[in-house]
Amino acid sequence: MSRQVHSKYADFTLGLLFFIEAIFFIPVDPILILYCLEQRKKAIWYATIATITSTVGGITAYYIGNILWDTLGIKIIHALSSIETFEQVCQQYKIYEYWAVLLAGFTPFPYKIVTLTAGFCRLPIVPFIICSVIGRGLRFFLVAILIKIYGDKIKVFIDKYFNQLVIVFTLIIIFSFYLINFQQIKTL
Numbered sequence: 001m002s003r004q005v006h007s008k009y010a011d012f013t014l015g016l017l018f019f020i021e022a023i024f025f026i027p028v029d030p031i032l033i034l035y036c037l038e039q040r041k042k043a044i045w046y047a048t049i050a051t052i053t054s055t056v057g058g059i060t061a062y063y064i065g066n067i068l069w070d071t072l073g074i075k076i077i078h079a080l081s082s083i084e085t086f087e088q089v090c091q092q093y094k095i096y097e098y099w100a101v102l103l104a105g106f107t108p109f110p111y112k113i114v115t116l117t118a119g120f121c122r123l124p125i126v127p128f129i130i131c132s133v134i135g136r137g138l139r140f141f142l143v144a145i146l147i148k149i150y151g152d153k154i155k156v157f158i159d160k161y162f163n164q165l166v167i168v169f170t171l172i173i174i175f176s177f178y179l180i181n182f183q184q185i186k187t188l
Helices: 010-021 029-038 040-080 083-095 097-106 111-120 125-150 152-187
Strands: none
Touching: 010 029, 010 040, 029 040, 029 125, 040 083, 040 111, 040 125, 083 097, 083 111, 097 111, 097 125, 111 125, 125 152
16 A cells, blocks of 8 residues: 555545545545655645545535435435434434534544435535534644654554544534633623
8 A cells, every 4th residue: 555655646546535435434544644654745735635535525425315315315214213203313413513514524433424414414515514624624634744743653653542532632622612602602
């Protein structure tokens, strides 16, 4: 795989993998780490490619979910639950849409579940895109910047503590939103 990083198709391959990852399960974080370690000067560029293509993949999955709702979605709901329960879940999802998309974009939670479900629930597309860019961007740029700064030493650290790091950064995001919402309530 390290040879692929140096090929003339490296950027395309990276983008394609991150696009597909937003729709189907492919563990891409190790690929981004490898790319950034192999060419640390291009780490920010690789994070940019990953963010853009993952978001475009998320938009694609959103529309797949939206289109499949009328044919496959209803059958899935009937098999697993009821339309009433699904509508209640969608209502909750619409209330917490920003959080769901942001956290799924940043955490190890499968992003593709949120993207397809957002399409099923027909969430507003613009906030979905914005939250996807922020969540995915934070995740990929964090990895790229740490590798750019710390190199091989950070690879061992990330491999060992990745899930704990994600939890800490997720708590920071939640706390930040709490502070922002608290300030907004306080000014009312």
